[in-house]
Amino acid sequence: MMTPSILRLFKVNGIRLLAAGTLLSSLTTVSMAEEVPRVAALSRAESSRATASQQNKYTFIMFYKDQDDATKSMWNTLSQNLNGKKETTSFVAVNTNDPKEQKIIEEYGVSRAPMPLTLAVAPNGAITGSFVKQINDDYIQQAFVSPTKARCMLNLQSRKMVLLCVNPGGNTGVPAGVQAFKAVPCYKDVVEVVTVDRSAPGEGDFLKELEVPASQESSIVFMAPPGVMIGQYSGQVTSQQLIAELKKAGKSCGVEGCKHCKE
Missing domain, CATH: 3.40.30.10 (Glutaredoxin)
Structure with a gap:
């Protein structure tokens, strides 16, 4: 299991680092707050993220390949935690085999990542958390940053x-x-x-x-x-x-x- 990839302080050979996580370091981000494409040209996941950004909300994007137990468990946890936070968050599932969602899959470089994978995206486009295989309420809460x-x-x-x-x-x-x-x-x-x-x-x-x-x-x-x-x-x-x-x-x-x- 990967713990949440948010900025954390630790020391390596005496140098203090801000760890964005192994997965996050390879991801490409786009500031949706700076430029939001026309909604008509967006996929369902892109539209959800763009709308959330305009409304100053976080977006939790769950990428998956199969409807296995891990995927169902992650989605249930997201639903149970975020359904009561609709004023500050949105969440969406993306099947990596869906041709309509290939743009956002390529944008985050997750096609070969272990699945299921959830990314927490702040309104400005920053990735504030990545969760592989498992997720819980504490991890979700830590993804909300100042x-x-x-x-x-x-x-x-x-x-x-x-x-x-x-x-x-x-x-x-x-x-x-x-x-x-x-x-x-x-x-x-x-x-x-x-x-x-x-x-x-x-x-x-x-x-x-x-x-x-x-x-x-x-x-x-x-x-x-x-x-x-x-x-x-x-x-x-x-x-x-x-x-x-x-x-x-x-x-x-x-x-x-x-x-x-x-x-």
Whole structure:
């Protein structure tokens, strides 16, 4: 059984990672919130996901091949858990042998994955959970993440670095060092700057997960795909420090497009 593939902190050789899971690291995601195709051109599963995104809902997509006991059990668990959450979720089953659903099957790269498989998709398109063979109520609940966590996950899954700026209440600015890093030509298109108010409702668990210290100062969390925690810094960090830390991590920039950056 695969446990839920959501961002988790752990250490490997002293390096803190944000694990998106073995399966998730191979998936391609599309932000449905940014562009929703015409519903008439969509399959049933795509239409369900697009409608959910427009309504700021999560979509749970169960992929299956056979109507075996594992498939029936997973679908029953999803139905029992999510039928009472229709204001925040939708769920749909996809037979991987259905020619009408091949586009979404290819999009997530699940044609050869163990079945049944359920993916939890946030309204912005981020995959916040993957469940193989079995699922339970706790796993489903863990797939619901804060808006900031969903933004970070989507960018990491889209092979972008993330500079998360955790600001004290009322401060929406971006530190000068982060702005300077974002302005470097070979980094600007492969890094996303995300800001969050330290006291924002619903974000406390995510900041605790990242081990962001309680402070009245800004904190910067630097992440690279597939889920490497490059480091955590104060708001006074410089672009030179961020570049040095990135190179020290041994990944150059960790994403396509800046591997040969000479900055």
